[in-house]
Amino acid sequence: MSQTVDRALSILPLLAQGPADLGQVAERLGVHKSTALRLLRTLHEHGLVYRQEDQRYRLGARLFALAQEAVENLDVREIAHPHLVALNDRCGHTVHLAVYEEQEVLYIDKVESRYPVRMYSRIGKPVAITVAAVAKLLLADLTEPERRAIAEKLDYPMYTSRSTPDAAAFLKELAVVREQGWATDLGGHEESINCIGAPIRGADGRVVAAMSVSAPNVVVTAEELLTLLPLVRRTAETISREYSGTNRPKKA
Amino acid sequence: MSQTVDRALSILPLLAQGPADLGQVAERLGVHKSTALRLLRTLHEHGLVYRQEDQRYRLGARLFALAQEAVENLDVREIAHPHLVALNDRCGHTVHLAVYEEQEVLYIDKVESRYPVRMYSRIGKPVAITVAAVAKLLLADLTEPERRAIAEKLDYPMYTSRSTPDAAAFLKELAVVREQGWATDLGGHEESINCIGAPIRGADGRVVAAMSVSAPNVVVTAEELLTLLPLVRRTAETISREYSGTNRPKKA
DNA sequence: AATGGGTGTTGCATATGTTGCAACAAACTT
């Protein structure tokens, strides 16, 4: 791989955390200031980096444009969105859509709860991979060696007492999820929040995305939330059918 | 500037047009296949590029995550502040910056009038939402159903005889504000104080904040204050440009 | 007005890292 490009690209996540000046960039990259300057200049010419009035650098508009095109290319999102909204209309809770890519699970869509109490999550943000219902669904579909490889590499932070403690427990949970075709997260990420999720499959049966419904204890108990399971699964299946084209041909 | 990085970054807009295989990328870059391969690999490692099952490359979801993180860490206040100060330097009146959050409009910055007579307001304090110019600007940008939902829920205290009396009047006012792109509050909150305001927009055109200039009658009449409108609008636009990073368009 | 610390910027010699090649591997067509 290319060292120069590697360094240049490392600047992006760094700037995503907030603006930084030349010195800071150089230091965090471990290179000379002049080197950092030239990398930043190149990024700047491509519009990925913007220089604000105080001379500090931050991510540029071009990146947003690219990101926009990137999500548009993920057409699961496009197809799923109206169904997620419809589901939210019926149950009122927060609905998430996530995909697995490069060892990460990312939220790519979200429909906010209608209740005043909202949970914290962020589109584009990596999911708590060891506990989230959507993460379990997406990982459960990998091959057994892949699952094991990933499970070994992960950290298992104990967000709550009910978080997945270690690789063994995680693999076991994935096996259950794979078997039953749906997943839960009962207070594993935040003590008072429960989720239920179902997989969205492509034409070949592989899981291409996962969706979930989340609600805090103060609104509905875990048992009540579970009564929504059939609805969630049906929604996921509808989306799967539309996505895989067995129902409605939509796009070329 | 760096040739290697330049080439690597040129791949991104190329892939934004749709997935492409190694050969196509190499050809459109004008480099050898092996070179393109190494560049793509580096992009891949950073998650900016994703390799789909048919081995073709497309933009990766990480791009989306980066952009999302960036907007979240973008501080309007930080960017706006120097411009607000400059505006205050020129006109001498109190300048406010406000955002909409969770059904409320909050002041997040303020530059005090240089005149001895000052109006009462406080950073972090909720704004008089039915009358303030900044509130009108922020609410006017919501969707029609959202606006109606909020307008219904609000109280309409008659701070003065010129306060907005009810939901119908408020919605009508919002429509006007939305149309004209600026707002006023002429004695609606305190009998002797007038404000004019303008919206600050993000890269996608949505209103992310609003600013206003306020002055009491004893210093300038409402008509005199209105002569500042072009200046206020220009300032808001300058901030918008800087915030959205669209100041410097550059092309290959 | 002069000094000094803090930036960002440029020219240059060195050698490091990138390049294109050509040969190899693998997957599909015929």
Next chain:
DNA sequence: AAGTTTGTTGCAACATATGCAACACCCATT
């Protein structure tokens, strides 16, 4: 099975990125 297309690796040659040191600049301090 042979042939075509596409992706991948090792290597030698050279172009390119690198760090340095000197410079320019701005701001605060004296």
